[in-house]
Amino acid sequence: MAELTVLRDAAERDLTKLGEYRATGGYQQLEKARGMAPEELIETISNAKLRGRGGAGFAMGRKMSLVPPADKRSGPAYVVSNADESEPGAFKDREIMRRTPHRFIEGCLIAAHGIQSKNVFIYIRGEYLTEFEVLSQAVEEARGAGVFGDTDVVVHRGAGAYICGEESALLDSLEGKRGQPRPRPPFPPVTGLYAGPTLVNNVQTLASVPAILELGVARYVQIGVEAAPGTVVYSLSGNVNRPGNYELPLGTTLRQLIFDHGHGVAEGRGLKAIIPGGSSVPVFTPDQLDVPLDFDAVQAAGSFLGSAAVIVVDDRACMVQLGLRAEKFYMHESCGKCTPCREGTRWLVQLLERIERGHGTQGDLDLLRNVCDRILGKSLCALGDFAVYCVASYVDKFYDEFQSHIDQGGCPFGGESSIEGVLAPSDMHTHSPMASPVPA
């Protein structure tokens, strides 16, 4: 078993308790960090080459260094942790907050020291009720024990919008506004929460920070791959025998994850496709099983590591159905601010639905692919791109399957059961019924 950093001791002890966490050396790294000059701390994190685990893989040390130092800013700076984990397939932050909340809080406080901030906000997905309760208790316990010093930590619950996982929409929502992305530049390190410099980092990124100080940069960079050291909690789901969260070094191959750790495709079926980074990213085919799961390698192979949510798709699945289900999610979660995403996702759903039902024409298939291109790269935030990466890759890599829907005038796989266990339907992601763009 490789070295654990984020979930270390979490299997053996109840790390939600402050005493237990302290017994494993918890909050000692915070003390160490507070003994360091902020610049030195930022340099350490930079040297550890810690890359953001939320999706974009941006270097945390570099992000911290973009925040103007205390003597060069007029107002307060903020640390905001993005705990609005909502990408279908991703459930790593949930595990971290539920099982080792103090390590996450410690990471937040260390980051706050690094940018000389006294205010930490944790924006947690509204549906994560248990995690909110665990985290809140941990915050209270740590506050009561005087761990915070003159820094404060506020846990804020989201209200059920995927878009609020986008950092600028998250900031607007945190400010009490309608959660919609902001144009950038300016970026949050310069103009973020309440127009102040703001460091926005994912839960896992922050929870990785204590280990860097504990192990030291030299040891930390031995884990994982050279350009992206450390571990990642891979969320393995779909048609796999042992789904779950696996903390493994960056660079673990898909084959290792799915077959060694996940014990292979469920029910002994054939592997059809792998989604390597949450439902939005371009799909992989079985010949790509040896791609190492780190940011650069996955990108070189034509997809994104994203939130390291690996979804296994077996040979029963209809890719049109899968695309439709994914697209319905993005249509439902499009915030409505920019035109291509708002209108385009709905159009894609209409086209996919028609093709899946067997009423599609060759023109519809061409149009489907073209509409993807017309959305790509033109939306205000990345949601528009996410909404087409997946579907466009299904069309490109499984074109014959789409074609046979046209040619046969129906779905060759039949029924929605073919994607059971891969992606939940989008009406399971919501509290309210969604308006269908296509009359039933």
Added chain:
Amino acid sequence: MSSIELVTITVDGVEVQVPKGLGLVESAAMAGIEIPVFCYEPRIGPPIGACRMCLVEVEGMPKLQAGCTLTAQDGMAVLTAQASEKAADGQESTLEFILVNHPLDCPVCDKGGECPLQDLTFRYGPGNTRMNFPKRTFDKPIPISPLIALDRERCILCYRCTRFSGEVAEDGQLVAKNRGAQSVIATFEDEPYRGQFTGNVIELCPVGALTSTPYRFEGRPWEIQNVPSVCGMCPVGCNISATTREGKVRRVVSRNHPEVDEGWLCDKGRFAFGHLQAADRIVDPLRRGQPRYEELSWDDAVDEAERILRGAEGRIVTALSGSETVELAYALGKLMRQGLGSHCAVLPEQIDDAYDAYRAPLSTIRDSSLVVVLGDEPVAERAPIVDLWIKAAQRNGAEIVRQSEPDDELARRLREAGRAVLVSSGGDGTRLAAAGKLDRDGCATFALPTTANGRGVADAWAAAADEEPENPEPIGLLIVSGDEAAADPNVRVMAERAESVLAIGMFRRLLTPWADLILPGTSYLERDGTYVNLEGRLQRLRRAAIPPALDELAMLSRLAARFDVELSPHPSLVFEEVSAIAYGGIPFGAVGEQAELRGRVPRSGVSSPASEERVSDTRRVSEGQGLRLVTYRPLFSGPAVERVPELHFQRPAAEVEVSRDDGQRLGIANGQTVTVRSNGTSVELRARLTREIPAGVARIAAEHAAGLEGHVEVTG
């Protein structure tokens, strides 16, 4: 101000120097190249990059960029849709996406023909549609108020209206609700959109989603004419275009004067034009008889007017409204003063000439660092657009101080502030302006008159003769000029005492049964002439609609001939006479369609005794029991508003405003029904707690304060 750093960028290969940080839309315009937009509108705050119409290619950036949010940096190379296939594809994509669900009901859409979506689709859009699904539908039209209809199917979600509501009017009533393709514009809990400035969202809407209910289906753009004029509803003098069709005014829209109104209008200015068609509009001269008024021919009316004027033997008082043009007030003055030797007038108000030393454009407020509002009258009710300028100043970081009375501390702060502006709203600001040294560059003082052209009327009356007036006793003849004067209770008291009354007005119900001879009046939308706004800016009114009767100037000219007074019926010639005396001889033509502000008139060594007297009299600080009552005339009141039913929902609620501190002290909650008492009179009103008025004051709209005076007791 630091000097502006210039950077060099290229747009479609054209090199252009622009200030660093200038938006790309403006930068490209400086190179003569258009970047089309929908959501971008610099007047309503920072760009939001929502519509994606302005996509451009920028060298070194892999993705297309929104031209509205990106700013010019040195060496930037920008390619617009006119030079870049990629950018052209981006723009065409945006238009295709907008049009997939936009209904193509242009033939029956009020916006058709003056619609940015039509225009940009024509220039940049795809020629056909690839969308063959049923379009998204919503319930429509939704009346978001009696004035505005919302068509959610046409809405392209540019968020201009919600940004205006949130960031300009700051009423926060228009919001977007739901998400994604189901997003719609709405008011909270479907309450009507109420406020002084709601109609601006109609003009901001780049499609036909928000349309004016009074204008709905009233005209097509190719059969209307837009007459450039100036609003006559308040002393701001917003620049307007009056849209006419078949000789009638159908709509009033803004004609952006960046120093005066920045393209905003209040709802009174925008919607009150319906009073031109009022049911009780007077179109023929009327003489009081028994048992009823009889209509007169114009010849008979002039004979009758001459008879009444001669009968008064000089014992004439002229009550003016402040809505007369400079020319009309001068004509009246010349006839009365030179022809009949009657110099006594009731002027609507007297604005101290001392304010002319601090004259500046209203836009000065926006750029100031300190704004002092002196007096208790709500600015938005008197001069609504001034309130928007103050809000803009506050958003830009200016400090806003509201105080009833001037004091030395306030003067010191005005002196020490970088750019200070004093707005006197019912207070006397002359001494404070002098003590605050507001004749500095970048500073200004504005007094808010209560009438649209009170200043011009006073100028014109004074220009007509030099003699000092003597009050006639008893009054032989009271001349009532205009409907505002006719509605003034003080004028009515004088009418009781006068032997006879000659009135000029538009509305019969205001003038009967007390006026002996009634001559038809006209509206500002039916007149040529000039107004002087609260800044002291001379502005040009143009006749948008032909009045239903002979206009006042023509009638006065005929009457003047009977008294050997030479008076032209043409405003241009009358203006020449006034201008030579009062406005330094500026020719009529030079007033222009976008008038410039005249220079400051430096204060002379000694100010007029009248103003000294008022300065020393710190008004109404007498101690009394309870709260000092302040009543004000609401914006949505007066003869014109009363005749426009669509505006009635805007009339003020039966409320008393008190400060939060007083509310707490008196144990009154916001929204609670309270009893307001003074001198044995009591009124039940709803309490509104506000930060906008100082402690010790109770503010009530005049129409809800009947019988109350002095100090009032407010109990829960």
